[in-house]
Structures are given as C-alpha cells and as structure tokens.
Amino acid sequence: MGAIQEPTREMGPYGVEIRSESFYLNRTEAGGCTVPSRHEAVVPAADLTYLAAAFEQVRGHKAWRLREWAAGDPTDTSWTLPPDGTGEAPDIAWQVSRDGDKLSIRGPWTVYGVERGVLFTELRYLELTSLDEALKALGGGTDAG
Incomplete structure (x- = not known):
C-alpha cells in the first residue's frame, strides 16, 4: 500500500501514489488512451506537461529523496x-x-490498462530519470534529479 498524493492543477488528469521502490501513475479521463501491450501506453501528446508535473511531485516526496x-x-x-x-x-x-496528437511510451514499467476510464501504471524510481530524459527529447519532461 502506498501514500496517495494530492494532485496539483499542473498535473491535469494525473495522480500519483508513492510506494517504497516505485510509484503508481494514474490518469483519469482515459477514454482516449490505449494500452497496446503490458509495457506500453498511448496517451494524448498534450500530456507531456502533465507528466512533467507528476514527476516533480514524485521527486518532492521523501521516498525519492x-x-x-x-x-x-x-x-x-x-x-x-x-x-x-x-x-x-x-x-x-x-x-x-509522438504521432500527431498521440504519445506512445514503451519501456520498463507495467501498464495495467484502461479500466473504468482510468489508465494506471507502475514505475520504479530507478527508471524515472531515463523516462524523463526520453520525454525531454520530445519537448516534455523536467530537470532530472
């Protein structure tokens, strides 16, 4: 069990649940999202800024520090x-x-699928910096830390 964080406005439809070695990243209003495989999610390209804000929240938690x-x-x-x-x-x-208005993210995480309009994934803290760097290359992400 983890600690559900209060989402900020900058996180848009995303929320974070902090765990000891990983965190859950949830996206509400996920009707337009797809899960092509257990390790891939396709979300709107506009989510780049929301993801950056969610990652900042993770980095601000004592489990990260x-x-x-x-x-x-x-x-x-x-x-x-x-x-x-x-x-x-x-x-x-x-x-x-990025393909038009869609962003495909595939890598070392588990994507649980879109259920009841919610996409949720689990991501180890170890992978956060490398994912952030990959998103920066597309014009999103935050300063790795």
Whole structure:
C-alpha cells in the first residue's frame, strides 16, 4: 500500500501514489488512451506537461529523496512480468514517440490498462530519470534529479 498524493492543477488528469521502490501513475479521463501491450501506453501528446508535473511531485516526496531504492538493478525488469512469470519482459530503454496528437511510451514499467476510464501504471524510481530524459527529447519532461 502506498501514500496517495494530492494532485496539483499542473498535473491535469494525473495522480500519483508513492510506494517504497516505485510509484503508481494514474490518469483519469482515459477514454482516449490505449494500452497496446503490458509495457506500453498511448496517451494524448498534450500530456507531456502533465507528466512533467507528476514527476516533480514524485521527486518532492521523501521516498525519492531518501533514495533507499537507488541500489537496485536497473537492468532487472523481471518485476514487470505477471505473477506466473510468463510473458515478455520489456526493454530497459524507454521508447517514446509522438504521432500527431498521440504519445506512445514503451519501456520498463507495467501498464495495467484502461479500466473504468482510468489508465494506471507502475514505475520504479530507478527508471524515472531515463523516462524523463526520453520525454525531454520530445519537448516534455523536467530537470532530472
């Protein structure tokens, strides 16, 4: 169980739940979002600024600042597999692309799908900086820290 954070206005439809080594990133009003695979989400391209604000909230929490998670292995993506351990593990590198008004994000996270109009994912703190850098390359993201 984690600590649900109060979303800021800058986060738009996103919310964050802080955990010990990871965080849940939730997007409400997700009717236009799709989940092509367990490790990929497609959201509106306008979400770049909302994601940057959500990541800033994560970096402002003591779980990030304490860096108790920092000794983890960023190449180990086995945690993203289903409980039965079957399926394809994601690449350790983020693949982000913009196609018109859509933003595709694929990488070392678990995307749980769009249920009841909510898209939710789990992302380890270890991967946040590299995702942020990939989003910056598209014109979004925040200062990595």
